[in-house]
Amino acid sequence: xxxVTQNPRYLITVTGxxxxxxxxxxxxxxxxxxxxxxxxxxxxxxxxSMNVEVTDKGDVPEGYKVSRKxxxxxxxxxxxxxxxxxxxxxxxxxLRTRGGNEQFFGPGTRLTVL
Amino acid sequence: AQKITQTxxxxxxxxxxxxxxxxxxxxxxxxxxxxWYKQPSSGEMIFLIYQGSYDEQNATEGRYSLNFQKARxxxxxxxxxxxxxxxxxxxxxxxxxxxxxxxxxxGTGTKLQVIP
Numbered sequence: 385x386x387x388v389t390q391n392p393r394y395l396i397t398v399t400g401x402x403x404x405x406x407x408x409x410x411x412x413x414x415x416x417x418x419x420x421x422x423x424x425x426x427x428x429x430x431x432x433s434m435n436v437e438v439t440d441k442g443d444v445p446e447g448y449k450v451s452r453k454x455x456x457x458x459x460x461x462x463x464x465x466x467x468x469x470x471x472x473x474x475x476x477x478x479l480r481t482r483g484g485n486e487q488f489f490g491p492g493t494r495l496t497v498l
Numbered sequence: 499a500q501k502i503t504q505t506x507x508x509x510x511x512x513x514x515x516x517x518x519x520x521x522x523x524x525x526x527x528x529x530x531x532x533x534w535y536k537q538p539s540s541g542e543m544i545f546l547i548y549q550g551s552y553d554e555q556n557a558t559e560g561r562y563s564l565n566f567q568k569a570r571x572x573x574x575x576x577x578x579x580x581x582x583x584x585x586x587x588x589x590x591x592x593x594x595x596x597x598x599x600x601x602x603x604x605g606t607g608t609k610l611q612v613i614p
Contacts, residue, residue: 417602419604424606425606426504426589426604426605426606426607427589427591427604428604429601429602429603429604432600432601432602434600440600440601442601442602443601443603472541474543476543486533486545486548487533487543487545487602488545489542489543491541491542492541492542
């Protein structure tokens with residue numbers, strides 16, 4: 385089954401404790417992206433990747449890191465989480481051959497930073 | 499820079515009626531794509547419809563159609579014959595389309611509630 389998986393689905397952590405949210409897709413998509421969703425703000429793009437070893441900042445990259453060492457994986461790293469990073473996080477992937485392809489979204493990771 | 503504006507935080511529609519969700523955009527790109535996604539209360543993001551900036555005809559997908567007015571920079575979603583299952587958040591989004599997906603910008607969303 386074609387899908388984007390994220391782990392963990394739920395996470396409660398404390399300020400400053402490094403964490404990684406994993407994202408994996410099995411559709412051989414070139415493009416992958418991370419978003420955060422906050423009430424009243426919609427989805428905001430954190431980072432995106434157009435292919436292996438190619439990443440770029442979205443609108444809200446501060447406090448986050450990403451890497452794309454393999455085509456299928458695009459982990460999101462919070463080196464020193466803070467309470468303002470409490471949010472719902474979505475990973476997504478797409479073919480990049482043209483801009484009209486839909487993005488396939490993962491189920492989301494709800495992160496709480498105390 | 500890209501910007502998407504959805505001015506309707508919430509809307510109600512009677513079951514079986516049609517409803518229009520507004521979306522205006524701003525971009526300096528000549529080639530771009532516009533998307534609508536649905537997010538039910540269960541939380542998943544569901545792709546609904548796509549419109550390319552050079553597409554001459556408005557996109558349609560079943561009960562969904564996109565009313566694209568390029569000069570007005572609007573890309574409104576029209577849902578015909580509303581069903582109770584249409585109750586959800588709806589997000590408009592855009593991305594440059596020359597060279598494929600790059601930066602994606604979403605609006606703040608419209609919460610649609612369908613009344614029996």
